[in-house]
Amino acid sequence: MSGGSGHRATGDDDWLTAVAENASRDAGGVPVELLGDYLPLLADAAVSGRRPRRSELEAVGLLGRHAAEQGVSAGKAVQLYLSAARRLWQQLPLLVRSNDGEVVRAAAEAVLYVVDDAVATLAEGYAAARRDLVRREETLRRELVDDLLRGDSDLGGLVQRAEPFGLDLTRVHQVALAAPSRRLPDTDAAISALEAVIFDRLGDRDVLVATKEGLLVVLAPADLAPADHPAASAGAAQLGQLMHAELSRLPRGRPWQVAVGRPHPGLYGIARSYEEAREALTMARRLRVHRDVVGAHNLLVYRVLLRDQPAMVDLVQAVLQPLTRARGGAEPLLATLAAYFDSGGVATAAARQLHVSVRTMTYRLDRIRTLTGYDPSDPADRFTLQAATLGAKALAWPQQPLPTV
Structure with missing residues (x-):
């Protein structure tokens, strides 16, 4: 091969422009500008056998970054370069003018070297830009989520x-929170899994x-039903179960617990749903509710x-404190x-739940009536007893002393 610049040796550059435009059409309209000086590099290699300089490959890497930033897929960018080479x-x-097989072979080898280096460098530049874009998007997304959940x-x-x-x-949106049993070393897998199934x-x-x-947050659209409508509860359960089922497949973080806020409209509804979900998660832990x-x-x-x-402490003290004498x-x-309350006031069902005899259950209910003065079977007394029982559970009494009021 003779030395010199292939750019000069190939004569008129109009044919290179035509090659670039046709390659762009082959790749679905990818901008011709993403080829840069790639075609002159190929032509120069075919004529002189020259390998591309580092600065020329760095320019190709920069074009790969531009492709990613413009939203061109990696496949389309590579297709543009391969089609242009072909x-x-x-x-x-x-x-076209040569009948010398050795000349053709040497030109092919030189061109393939350039194609190999250029496409690899293009892909590296593209991948680096995508990583930067993902990090930037993740930062913007986290900041957006923080502001949405804060609501101010x-x-x-x-x-x-x-x-x-x-x-x-x-x-109308709702917010769901997923809490792992242990701190996750890497949340990327959990986020990717949730995104895939929810999308x-x-x-x-x-x-x-x-x-x-430390929590996974999902902000999702909700049914246009009011928060107190049965459809709202069904939608919350569906989102929560979907999240729990997917997260349970992950090797780390199990067992997960998911809390779902009620759906609310508008920007401030997002913050309200988040506060409800966070409060539900905190309350579930406090009450030792082990539902998924x-x-x-x-x-x-x-x-x-x-x-x-203070009123709840007073109610527990007044109604249930006498039970400590049993x-x-x-x-x-x-x-x-x-x-008894969970079973709808049916003593036999309550006895089965506690794995005791009906006679034992009846004796205990009588003992409660004697000590407290409230009859669990009387509708008026039942409300007071049930409210006090729920309050005791929320206050972790009698395992912990009642707060001083």
Whole structure:
């Protein structure tokens, strides 16, 4: 091969422009500009056998970054470069005029070296840009989620920031929180798993998956039913069960507990749903509720009871403190009351739940009536006893002393 620049040796550059445009069409309209000086490099290699310089390959890597930033897929970018190489090879003036097989072989080897180096460098640049974009998007997503859950940010600014993530802040949303049993060393796998299954079921609009304070956070669209409508409860349970089923497949973090806030409309509804989910998770831990999925609507009664803690402490003291005088203390009788209320006031069902005889159950109920002065079978007394029993559970009494009021 003769030395010199292939750019000059190939004569008129119009044919290179045609090759670039045809390669762009082959790749589905990928911008021609992403080829940069790739075609002259190939032509130069075919004529002179010159390998690309480091600066020339770095320029190709930069083009790979530009492709990623413009949203061109990696496959399309590689297709552009391979198609350009194929079309250039078919139209190289050197080959069209040459009948020397050794010249053709040497040119092919030189061109393939350039293709190999260029495509590898293009892919590396593309991958580096994608990693940067993912990190940037993750930071923006985390900041957006923090502001949405806080609920006190500028509405106009949030609407603009939410738009690239496909969020319509005028819709009804609900927030679910997933708590692992142990701190996860890496949450990427959990986020990816949740995104895959939730996007598949709900679509990728109006859904955000992120982390906050060691919890996985899912912001998802909800049915347009009011928060107190039965459909709202069903939607919350479905989202929670979907999340729990997927997270339970992960090798780390089990057992998971998921809490789901009620659906609410608008920006401030997101913050409200988050607070409900967080409170439900905290309450479930406090009450030792071991259900996989806890809905905020399931724990509303505890929120009401604990909102006025001094009154609740007074109720537990006045109604249930006498049970401490029973042989064995208050705990067996409190368990009896809880089972009795859970079974709808049916003593035989409560006895089965506690694995005791009906006679034992009846004796305990009589003992409760004698000690407290409240009859569990009387509708008026039952309400007082049940409220006090729920309050005792929320206050962890008698395992812990009642708070001083």
